[in-house]
Amino acid sequence: MSRYQGRQPHEPRAIQISFDGLARVDGSARFSFGPISALSSVSGPIEVRLASENASQATLDVLVRPLSNVPATEAKALAATVRGLLTPSLLLANNPRTLVQIVAQALVPSTGSGPKRANVNAVTAAVVNASTLALLNAGSIPMRGVICAVAVGRRKDTGTLVVDPDEGDGTLDAEGCFAFMFTRNGNDVQSQCVWTNWKQSTGDEGVLDKARELAGQAAGDVYAAMHASVDGMNKADSRVVIPVQKEDMIAEDTGNNDDKMEI
Amino acid sequence: MSATVLPGTVVPAQHANLKLGPGLIQKSDAGAAGPSIITTRTGTLNHSSNGSKWWVESNSRRYVPAPQESVIGVVVQKVGDGFRVDIGAAHSASLDGLAFEGATKRNKPNIKIGCVVYARVSLAHKDMEPELECFDAQTRKAEGFGEVKGGFLVRCSLKMCRNLLDPKHFLLPLLGARFPLEAAVGMNGRVWINAKEPRQIIAISRCIEAVDPDGGGMDEAGIKAFLGTLDI
Numbered sequence: 001m002s003r004y005q006g007r008q009p010h011e012p013r014a015i016q017i018s019f020d021g022l023a024r025v026d027g028s029a030r031f032s033f034g035p036i037s038a039l040s041s042v043s044g045p046i047e048v049r050l051a052s053e054n055a056s057q058a059t060l061d062v063l064v065r066p067l068s069n070v071p072a073t074e075a076k077a078l079a080a081t082v083r084g085l086l087t088p089s090l091l092l093a094n095n096p097r098t099l100v101q102i103v104a105q106a107l108v109p110s111t112g113s114g115p116k117r118a119n120v121n122a123v124t125a126a127v128v129n130a131s132t133l134a135l136l137n138a139g140s141i142p143m144r145g146v147i148c149a150v151a152v153g154r155r156k157d158t159g160t161l162v163v164d165p166d167e168g169d170g171t172l173d174a175e176g177c178f179a180f181m182f183t184r185n186g187n188d189v190q191s192q193c194v195w196t197n198w199k200q201s202t203g204d205e206g207v208l209d210k211a212r213e214l215a216g217q218a219a220g221d222v223y224a225a226m227h228a229s230v231d232g233m234n235k236a237d238s239r240v241v242i243p244v245q246k247e248d249m250i251a252e253d254t255g256n257n258d259d260k261m262e263i
Numbered sequence: 264m265s266a267t268v269l270p271g272t273v274v275p276a277q278h279a280n281l282k283l284g285p286g287l288i289q290k291s292d293a294g295a296a297g298p299s300i301i302t303t304r305t306g307t308l309n310h311s312s313n314g315s316k317w318w319v320e321s322n323s324r325r326y327v328p329a330p331q332e333s334v335i336g337v338v339v340q341k342v343g344d345g346f347r348v349d350i351g352a353a354h355s356a357s358l359d360g361l362a363f364e365g366a367t368k369r370n371k372p373n374i375k376i377g378c379v380v381y382a383r384v385s386l387a388h389k390d391m392e393p394e395l396e397c398f399d400a401q402t403r404k405a406e407g408f409g410e411v412k413g414g415f416l417v418r419c420s421l422k423m424c425r426n427l428l429d430p431k432h433f434l435l436p437l438l439g440a441r442f443p444l445e446a447a448v449g450m451n452g453r454v455w456i457n458a459k460e461p462r463q464i465i466a467i468s469r470c471i472e473a474v475d476p477d478g479g480g481m482d483e484a485g486i487k488a489f490l491g492t493l494d495i
Contacts, residue, residue, distance in 0.1 A: 021477065026325040045327065045353040089270075091288070091303060095327065096390055098353035136269065139323035142288070142303035145271035183271035183301070230305050231267050 012150055012164035012218050017229040019137050025103075027138025031130035033151075033164050036122045037107040040130035042138040044100030057092040058100050058141070064127065065105045074120070079104075082128055085149075085179050085195050090135070091142040100141055102131050121151035121177040121197070122164060128179055129222060136230060145181040147194065148222040152178060152215045154200070154207065161211050163218040174200030174207060178215035182223045189223065191216055268308045268319065274300040276310065276317045284318025322422035322476055326351045326451035328387035333408070335416070335449030336395065338378045348380060348395055351451045356393040358382060363397045364405040372397075372410065379411050379455060381447045411447055414457035417468045420477040421452050427471075433483045434474050438467055441495065466493050 007013065013034030020039070022028040028041040045058055052059045064079040065071055071079075082104065092100070104127045128149040135141060153165035153175035162169055176198030180191040193216065198208055268274075274287060283289065286306060291298045302308065306321025326334075328350065336348035336356060345359040358380065363372045374380070382395035399406040419427075426432045427448045438444060442463050447455040456467045473481045473489060481489065 026323065044325065046325070047353055094389060095353065136305045138325065139304045139306070139321045140325040140327060142286075143270035144290075144301065144303065146269050181271075182269075183273070184269070185273040186275075227267075227269055230269065233305070 007164075009160055009162040010214060010217060012221060013166065015222060015225045017133060017225060019133070019229075019233050025138075026140055027134045027136070029130055029133030029137050030107075031126050031133055033122055033126055034166070035108065036119070036126050038104060038123065038126035038130040039107055040102060040104040040127065040134040042100070042102050042131070042134040042141070044138070044141055045095040045098035046101065048097060048099035052099070053097050056096050058090075058095040058098045060087055060090065060092060060100050060102070062086070062102045062104070062131070065103065067106055067109050078124060078127060081124065081195075081197070082131055085128055085147060086131060086135070088194060089132075089143050089145045089147050089181055091144055094142050102134065104131055119151060119153075119165060119175075121153070121175055122166075124177045124197075125149040125151045125164075125179075128177075129226075133226060133229070136226070137233060145183045146223060146226060147179055147181050148219040148226065149177055149179040149195075150215050150218040150222060152176060152198075152211045152218075154211070161207075161214050163214060173202065174198070174211070176211070178212055178219065180216055180219045182219075189220065191219060191223075266308055267305070268302045269305055270301075270303050272302045272308075274302060274308065274317060276300045276314070278313070278315045280315050282316045284316060286319025286321060287317055320422075322420050324420050324452060324477065326421065328352050328356070328384050328393040328451075330384055330387045331400065332384050332387075332450040333448075334382060334384055334395070334451040335411075335447060335453040335455055336380050336382060336451075337416075338374055338376055338380060341376065346374060348382070350384075350393070350395075350449075351453065352393060354392050356382075356384070356395045358395040358397070362395070363409060364403070374410055379414070379416060381408050381411050381449065381455065383408060407447070411455050411457075414445070414455050415464050415468065417454045417456060417471050419452055419454060419471055419475050421450070423471065423475040423477070424448055424450055424452060424454065426474075426476075427454065434470060434486065437483070437486065437490075438470060441490070462493075463495055466490065466495050469493070 016032040018030045020028050022041050025041040025043045030039045048059055062079045062083040064075045066075050106123045132147050151164055153172035154161050155169050156171045156173040176196055179195040181194050182191050286304045288303055289298050290301050302319050304321050306319040309320055310317040334350045336350040338346045339349050340347040347355045348358050350356050360371050382397050385396040386394040397408040445457040458464050472478055
């Protein structure tokens with residue numbers, strides 16, 4: 001079976017980023033891997049309830065809303081994951097006794113059974129990336145790095161590792177999501193894996209190492225897409241659509257993506 | 264040098280009297296070659312001509328108090344001898360009843376709940392509630408601080424407020440040439456405006472929203488065309 005849009009194993013689906021400018025929050029952003037889309041908003045530092053106040057740092061509160069129904073176990077688990085992921089990248093000690101509230105919504109159905117159910121790792125990755133972009137958009141909480149996430153899976157039929165698996169990849173016998181924190185020194189982009197939920201039924205830890213390396217390269221593409229998108233952050237209704245091709249993702253040269261920009 | 268930077272970017276800032284502005288911190292790395300300066304927010308990296316002052320120019324909507332900034336606040340509560348003022352930050356600020364020019368125990372200012380005040384942040388520490396004063400720090404005179412009566416309060420982004428305070432920005436002189444107006448710009452994303460007729464106040468408010476970088480960032484030619492469509 002063929003992958004979505006005939007992708008190579010190391011390519012994620014087309015990345016689409018837009019900054020929506022939601023009215024009552026401090027920052028918001030939307031991130032998509034192809035059809036898997038997530039919207040996230042950030043407010044902070046704002047007033048905190050006395051019960052959740054922390055005297056030495058800001059309280060980080062993450063709420064995940066599924067597309068339909070009230071938030072149940074899966075949404076709460078994803079919220080706890082995202083909270084643990086983002087905490088190391090934020091300098092929360094700068095604003096003690098305040099609240100940083102992140103509300104994320106998956107824009108595809110992620111619960112229930114049947115063919116319409118989206119890959120939960122792809123949704124996790126999209127939610128993490130959307131939250132990072134919303135934090136960048138808000139600009140009021142200091143950050144020490146940028147967190148990017150991608151989903152990786154191993155196809156049961158061929159045993160190859162693929163980035164951002166979709167229905168065309170068939171059943172997977174190992175899958176997970178990896179998150180990396182990116183920093184930069186001049187042209188040198190450094191990344192460090194900060195979280196994963198990789199699960200495999202056969203094979204040794206060499207598989208995990210290969211999966212992490214593959215995810216690291218794809219996360220680098222996501223980071224470059226984010227860098228290209230913040231240039232247009234303050235223009236109304238700007239959208240950056242980047243069908244990822246390895247040759248074009250030179251991080252410093254943001255002019256390359258102009259011909260792919262769709263508004 | 265003005266490149267767009269993301270957080271976590273190392274900045275090559277070196278000077279004997281280095282001053283780091285908003286958006287930069289010094290990360291002390293025990294293992295690496297000495298402490299390094301990294302960015303903490305998205306924006307354009309700028310520095311002064313001699314390389315002693317570096318900062319990241321960015322936009323946001325949420326105000327974080329900093330000392331000696333002029334802000335517009337709304338009085339929400341009377342507490343003992345002073346007031347609690349909402350300045351749009353995470354905590355309410357406290358304004359002492361005697362922090363006005365010529366105020367004594369017998370002669371206190373007549374400020375009620377709901378009044379708009381233009382004040383200066385005198386204390387802004389991350390662990391304490393911010394404090395305001397309604398007089399200039401050096402001269403101890405009012406210099407425009409204090410209660411502002413009448414008028415209308417407009418919300419905008421923080422970058423827009425900094426633009427409005429810049430004497431070289433086009434908007435307020437352009438509007439002031441058409442009709443007399445009064446404006447008090449707070450660094451906390453609030454602008455108090457006043458003019459003779461309500462439609463002039465509405466025109467100023469809409470122009471501020473249109474020029475705001477958050478909401479489109481119209482330029483001078485666009486505003487002139489826009490003003491032509493309004494009935495002033």
